[in-house]
Amino acid sequence: MTLFTTALRGFAACAILAGSAVAGMAQDVTLRMHYFLPQQAIVPKQGLKVWSDKIEAESDGRIKIQHFPAMQLGGTPPQLADQVIDGVADIVWTLPGYTPGRFPSTEVFELPFIASGPEATSKAFWDFAEANVMDTEFQGMKMLALWVHGPGMIHSKDPIASIEDLNGVKLRAPSRVTNQYFSEVGATPIGMPVPAVPEALSKGVIDATVLPWEVTTSLKISELVENHTEFPGETLYVATLMLAMNQGVYDGLPEDLKAVIDNNSGADLSATLGAVMAEGDEVGRQVAVDAGNTIIELTPEQIAPWKEAGFAVEASWIEEMDGKGLDGQAMVDEARSLIDAYSGE
Numbered sequence: 402m403t404l405f406t407t408a409l410r411g412f413a414a415c416a417i418l419a420g421s422a423v424a425g426m427a428q429d430v431t432l433r434m435h436y437f438l439p440q441q442a443i444v445p446k447q448g449l450k451v452w453s454d455k456i457e458a459e460s461d462g463r464i465k466i467q468h469f470p471a472m473q474l475g476g477t478p479p480q481l482a483d484q485v486i487d488g489v490a491d492i493v494w495t496l497p498g499y500t501p502g503r504f505p506s507t508e509v510f511e512l513p514f515i516a517s518g519p520e521a522t523s524k525a526f527w528d529f530a531e532a533n534v535m536d537t538e539f540q541g542m543k544m545l546a547l548w549v550h551g552p553g554m555i556h557s558k559d560p561i562a563s564i565e566d567l568n569g570v571k572l573r574a575p576s577r578v579t580n581q582y583f584s585e586v587g588a589t590p591i592g593m594p595v596p597a598v599p600e601a602l603s604k605g606v607i608d609a610t611v612l613p614w615e616v617t618t619s620l621k622i623s624e625l626v627e628n629h630t631e632f633p634g635e636t637l638y639v640a641t642l643m644l645a646m647n648q649g650v651y652d653g654l655p656e657d658l659k660a661v662i663d664n665n666s667g668a669d670l671s672a673t674l675g676a677v678m679a680e681g682d683e684v685g686r687q688v689a690v691d692a693g694n695t696i697i698e699l700t701p702e703q704i705a706p707w708k709e710a711g712f713a714v715e716a717s718w719i720e721e722m723d724g725k726g727l728d729g730q731a732m733v734d735e736a737r738s739l740i741d742a743y744s745g746e
Contacts, residue, residue, distance in 0.1 A: 529732075
């Protein structure tokens with residue numbers, strides 16, 4: 402074999418490898434994103450759509466993200482976590498609390514009065530999960546964002562200004578921990594995913610619901626109830642939320658497309674989505690004001706009994722976590738420390 406032939410074959414081999422690399426670089430990926438609210442709701446419209454457009458732009462169109470709002474791929478909101486693991490969807494937005502007991506560590510951020518502003522608490526939630534949850538409770542998922550909404554409020558048919566006013570009230574709450582709390586303060590908690598709330602209110606299945614102001618807009622809550630109870634300067638509760646991707650789908654992406662996903666995920670995205678919900682709170686509250694509804698702003702003295710009840714729920718949760726082999730007090734201390742650190746920025 403001549404030196405020229407050897408060189409030619411070497412060049413041909415390099416060309417084949419280069420062509421394969423280019424083909425790999427040109428790979429198009431379509432990801433199906435599934436979630437429970439309609440696309441015109443604030444988080445899908447101002448959060449998820451903005452995020453997916455950025456992913457598509459930074460990948461030069463090689464990643465396409467199809468939105469399937471309002472459970473268009475089938476199933477119910479509590480099934481979303483399994484859908485992303487099983488590959489029914491490639492990305493889901495859901496609440497860990499929709500599957501009670503499955504993600505116990507995340508519940509620490511849902512304890513009464515533990516959260517602060519949604520941006521700071523969302524950053525704290527991400528850091529906490531990176532240290533404790535990603536390889537355990539979130540196994541099988543590539544976590545893209547973890548965040549919380551703004552302060553939860555009580556939205557009710559009859560005015561609620563004290564714990565005593567909740568006695569016997571059928572109230573929808575979003576998670577196991579919040580249901581425990583409202584049971585502690587005398588309500589009759591009824592768990593259901595948020596899309597079911599308007600019909601439940603209109604049919605009298607529930608008398609009240611707890612939601613951040615942001616969600617009330619798309620659900621038209623201000624048309625279904627006339628009273629809204631706020632806890633100024635305090636956060637009665639928040640629910641945790643997650644944007645998760647199928648781990649196998651992520652692992653199968655070319656390295657440069659993984660980098661696009663990675664560069665647009667994590668603590669910053671978590672904080673941004675928390676901020677989107679906080680901005681939506683202002684819109685939702687104004688809708689209630691414009692409707693002429695009654696907004697009850699509790700004083701610190703009125704809030705004190707609610708906080709006292711929260712301490713009892715926290716103590717019970719710590720004991721329960723200890724029984725699961727988790728250090729409940731350590732989780733509470735770590736969550737509070739992270740929240741305080743980010744709140745002071």
